[in-house]
Amino acid sequence: LESCQDRLIELEKILENPNDPTRVRFLDGTDETPEIIMKKLEQLEQRLSTKEEQSLEKDLILEQVNRLIERLSTKADAGKDDTLALAKKVNDLQNKIKDITRKMMATLSELTIHQADALKLQQEKNMKDVELQQSYARMEQGEPPSEELERDWQRTNELEQKRKTERRTREERERETEHFLLPGGVITQAEPRPQAYAPSDDADIQVARPYGSHAPFKPSEPGANMRHIRKPNPKPIEI
Structure with a gap:
């Protein structure tokens, strides 16, 4: 364990040694002077300030655009009803225009028909005028018109x-009908026959007496159908 710790300490010293040539790596190029570095720094600061100003301007523009969008959205929401009413009015006007156009076409057709009738009537009038003049001329000559x-x-x-x-x-x-009219209102063409007879007694007042059920027989005149009936030929009676 102690050897390991010693080895660890030795490695740390090697890593911490800045003068070790194996740890140095030189970069290519030249180092600029502090004046040039300061100029570049100023340029970068100017560019940064310019970008910040542009960013602020864009933020202001964005706020204005958002306000305009909100205002237009409010107007659009409020104008939906007006748009619907306007669309309905436009549709009504278009329908009225179509109706008026249709009526104008019908009126034009009627006018054409009336013009044709007027021309025809004018021609008839001219013909009638000519006929009237001819009629006057014939009447002056004593002839019918x-x-x-x-x-x-x-x-x-x-x-x-x-x-x-x-x-x-x-x-x-x-x-003739009045001649054949009976007292009861019945019309007949039969020849009138006596219905009563005068009595033969010597009464002061002669009142006609009806025949009753035994009126005298009066045969009617033979008609045209008698030509179809053969006259009978009576046979002699032998006793």
Whole structure:
């Protein structure tokens, strides 16, 4: 143990010896003078101060940007409702524009149709004016205004004559109906027959007496179907 401790102490002395040539390692290059070192130090201090100023400026800019961002965020949150209302209003206006455009197209189509009708009516008016002048010229010569009007006049006269004939026929039919009208309101075309007879006694007041159930028989006149009936040929009776 003591030998180990002695060896340890010896090694420590070797390590602590600064004059040992095996422990020295010289660096390449030259050592600068203190003046140059001071200049470089001043330059580094200036650069450091410049960097610090730039850092402070950037910190200030960052604070301003953060404030602007917070302000814009607040405005954006507050403007969401306005944006929604504005979008709805824009949609309503677009729908109104579409409706107005559709109505304008329909009105334009109607206007085109009316223009065509007006042109057609103008042409008809011109034709009617020409026909009117021709009618005046024919009337001055003692002729009817036009053949069509003459045909209409004849047709009107024929209709009037037809109405008169129908009225006369209807009146005659009504008179015939009144002739065949019975007291009970029943209409019949049968020939009227006597329903009573005058008594043959010498009473002062002759009152007609009804036949009752034994009225005299009165055959009707033979009709057109008698031509289909063969006349009987009676056989002689032998006694």
